[in-house]
Amino acid sequence: MNYAVIKPMSSSSEATRPITLSVNGEPHQCAPNLYLPDLLQQLGMNPRLVAVEYNGEILHRQFWEATIMQEGDRLEIVTIVGGG
Amino acid sequence: MTMLNLTPTELERYRRQIMLPGFGEEAQQRLKASTVLVTGVGGLGGTAALYLAVAGVGKLILVRGGKLRLDDMNRQVLMTQDWVGKPRVFQAMATLRALNPDVEIEALCEYITPENVDRLVQSSDMALDCAHNFGERDVLNAACVRWGKPMVEAAMNDMEAYLTTIIPGQTPCLSCIFPEKPNWDRRSFGVLGAVSGTLACLTALEAIKLITGLGEPLLSQLLTIDLSRLEFAKRRPYHDPDCPVCGHADKQAVAHPFTPPLLLTRG
Numbered sequence: 600m601n602y603a604v605i606k607p608m609s610s611s612s613e614a615t616r617p618i619t620l621s622v623n624g625e626p627h628q629c630a631p632n633l634y635l636p637d638l639l640q641q642l643g644m645n646p647r648l649v650a651v652e653y654n655g656e657i658l659h660r661q662f663w664e665a666t667i668m669q670e671g672d673r674l675e676i677v678t679i680v681g682g683g
Numbered sequence: 684m685t686m687l688n689l690t691p692t693e694l695e696r697y698r699r700q701i702m703l704p705g706f707g708e709e710a711q712q713r714l715k716a717s718t719v720l721v722t723g724v725g726g727l728g729g730t731a732a733l734y735l736a737v738a739g740v741g742k743l744i745l746v747r748g749g750k751l752r753l754d755d756m757n758r759q760v761l762m763t764q765d766w767v768g769k770p771r772v773f774q775a776m777a778t779l780r781a782l783n784p785d786v787e788i789e790a791l792c793e794y795i796t797p798e799n800v801d802r803l804v805q806s807s808d809m810a811l812d813c814a815h816n817f818g819e820r821d822v823l824n825a826a827c828v829r830w831g832k833p834m835v836e837a838a839m840n841d842m843e844a845y846l847t848t849i850i851p852g853q854t855p856c857l858s859c860i861f862p863e864k865p866n867w868d869r870r871s872f873g874v875l876g877a878v879s880g881t882l883a884c885l886t887a888l889e890a891i892k893l894i895t896g897l898g899e900p901l902l903s904q905l906l907t908i909d910l911s912r913l914e915f916a917k918r919r920p921y922h923d924p925d926c927p928v929c930g931h932a933d934k935q936a937v938a939h940p941f942t943p944p945l946l947l948t949r950g
Contacts, residue, residue, distance in 0.1 A: 648865045650905075652918045657905075659921040660862070675918065677907055679861045680840030681820060682872050683727040683813040683879075 618670040635666040639676070650677045687715045687741070693785060697739050703897070710895035711739060717894045718742040720807035722795050722823055724775045726758030726879030727837060727886065728813030733761060734887035736779040740894070742787040743779065744807060747772045748794040758876030795819040800826040809833040809893060811886055812857070817864035824849070824857040828929045833893055837886040840872045842911035844882040847901050847920065848889045851932045854903045858928035860920045878910050 617628045622642065629638060635653070639646045651658050652675040658666065689711055694701070697711050719740050721732045724747035732743055751762055751771040761778040762771060776790040793799060795814060804810060804826040812823050812834050820838070827834040828851040836857050837846050849856050885906070892900040905918045924930060 645865070647863045648861075650860060650918075650920065656919050657860075657921045659923065675907075675916065677845065677905070677918065678840075678843075679865060680838045680843060680845065680872075681815070681817045681864065681867045682839045682874065683723040683725055683815040683837070 618668060620668055620671070621673045623675055629668060631668075633668045635663045635668065638668055638674075642676070644676060644678070648679050650679070651675070652677070687712055689715065690785075693739065696783075696785075700738065705897050706895065710897060713895050714739045714891070715741045717808045718744065718806065719890055719894075720744045720746065720803055720810040722746045722810065722812060722819060723814035724761075724772050725755065725813070725815060726760075726874060726876060727839065727883050728811060729759050729761045729771075729775050730880045730883030731811050731813060731837070731886040731890075732775065732779060733782070734884060735890060736783045736786045736788075738887070738891055739783070740786060740890075742789070744803060745772050745775055745788065745790045746793060746795060746799075746803060747775075748792055758874060758879045760876065760880070795822050797822055801829070804830045804832050807832060809835070809890060811890060812836045812838075813883075813886065817867055820857060821864065825928050827851060828856055828932050831932070835886050835889045835893075837882050839874070839879060839882050841874070842878060842909060844878070844908040844910065846882065846885055846889065846906045846908070847904060848893060850902060851929055855920045855922040856926060856929040856932075859923040859926045860905060862923075862926075881910060882908065 616631060618631050620627045620629060629641065635651065636646045639649065653666065654673050689708060700706055701708055701711050717740055719735055721728045721743060724732060724745045728747065732745060735743060749771065750768055751766050751774070753767050755771070756762060756764060759771065761775045763774070766774045770792040772790045772792050776788045779786060779788055800822050809832055810823060810827055812820055814820050824834060827849065831851050834849045836849055838844065889900050892898050903919065903922065905920045907916050907918060
């Protein structure tokens, strides 16, 4: 699971090694230690106007600021729409 | 609940749905005894109202301001071209009456406002939220929470849509799911009639399920639909115990949990 245990790496390369997430069913690479609101902004989304299902459950926005992306995380981002 | 007897004509008209396992005459009587408020009678609400009318809902209250435009005609299937320029909700009423003369229909050429919403929600057993803007959606959601009335929330944009059924105090409300609403131009998005119609059929089906007890409605589930790839997913929305709209309703609901099917009362 933890690659660094098998093959130790310098802390600088470990810190910059990209991680792979699943975003709306597609693989997405991002920097490690990225917080959820920053990821949403990188994806070009307004964090105020989406709901995020994080690893199977919609995550309340009060937890977003403390949620750091991890390798293999699954995100489904639902954009609010209002047409009828 | 007052059970209303079905006439021979009604028994024949609805014969094929009464045959459904788990439906029967009792479900049909429940439909006949129910009043459904439909806000936003366009490609979504008008088509949902059509399927409720042919299913035999007792009364429909249609609320939609404005006049029919030619660019409504790609999706508003209750309308005819000669009606362009006239208030659409009255032709919606006429079309539905012609389809099923046993359905009572009230039509208001108004938008949902804080002034009219309480009377409309109190007059209904449940609401379909099919407005084309967030202002009306928020006002209707808050009133349904206030009066403890179920609401089917249906919305779309381009080829995407979502759907959920809200029972105040039991499920997340619209404000739990989306606490903030974007600026929204109600005419800025493209729409195909088959897309708004697909969502409309699912919306009508949610109401029929809730009224009759048939199947399982989307309670505490948010169905997201991408019709460009035909992807459907059910997600579990967050139910905010401190929601400024429904947090209070939750605390009341503990003492009086809601159990579908609706215990309908006819005012």
